[in-house]
Amino acid sequence: MDRDGTVTQVLDGLSVPNGPAFTADGRTMYLADSPLGRILRHRVDPETGDVDEGEVFATVESGSPDGMAVDQDGGLWSAAWGAGVLHHYRADGRLDEVVPMPVRQPAGLRLGGADGRTLFVTSAHIGLDEPGPLDGALLRLRVAVPGPSACAFRPDSGLVGQDENTADEPAGTPCAGESGRLVGMPAGGGTAPRAPGPHGRSRRSHRSLDF
Numbered sequence: 001m002d003r004d005g006t007v008t009q010v011l012d013g014l015s016v017p018n019g020p021a022f023t024a025d026g027r028t029m030y031l032a033d034s035p036l037g038r039i040l041r042h043r044v045d046p047e048t049g050d051v052d053e054g055e056v057f058a059t060v061e062s063g064s065p066d067g068m069a070v071d072q073d074g075g076l077w078s079a080a081w082g083a084g085v086l087h088h089y090r091a092d093g094r095l096d097e098v099v100p101m102p103v104r105q106p107a108g109l110r111l112g113g114a115d116g117r118t119l120f121v122t123s124a125h126i127g128l129d130e131p132g133p134l135d136g137a138l139l140r141l142r143v144a145v146p147g148p149s150a151c152a153f154r155p156d157s158g159l160v161g162q163d164e165n166t167a168d169e170p171a172g173t174p175c176a177g178e179s180g181r182l183v184g185m186p187a188g189g190g191t192a193p194r195a196p197g198p199h200g201r202s203r204r205s206h207r208s209l210d211f
Helices: none
Strands: 017-022 028-033 038-043 055-059 064-070 076-081 085-089 095-100 106-112 118-123 139-142
Touching (some): 028 064, 055 085
Parallel strands (some): 017 064
Antiparallel strands (some): 017 028, 085 095, 106 118, 118 139
């Protein structure tokens, strides 16, 4: 979506998209095609918001990739819906950590908190015949690398729904580039659950889960 509210389709041919997540410089977008078990990486022009055809960044064998979050080192966190784990990938695509979760369907991810090192995880109980005690809960865990500051959408003054008293005030951290275009996906999408499978163990022992 452009600053004047114009909506332009930039990608098609996806089944059920999830994410997206962007690197701090706004030049790389990660997008999950959940039923196909693929995480795609697209180059983004921060001035125009144009997105290239992309490439496969990672494939998920157990569960479906769902929500994602990028840290300051360019690493990518991904929730594996149906497998009950979180995956962390290095910027080069190598899977370097698998974190078991006390829920079957982790969904949305966001790095935040005072120091940016708290990873918030939403979960869902939809479709589960016998949900566990934490399925559907909001979880959080501490991670080693913080996330970048949130990127603000900067609409033109006069855009419907904008407070005229604050139209010229900056909100949050602006995106890289000057277009101010917001790249996202339409509401209403979901994730096609896949059969859960065995999951790995965290390579770090210092993590803590709050729920």
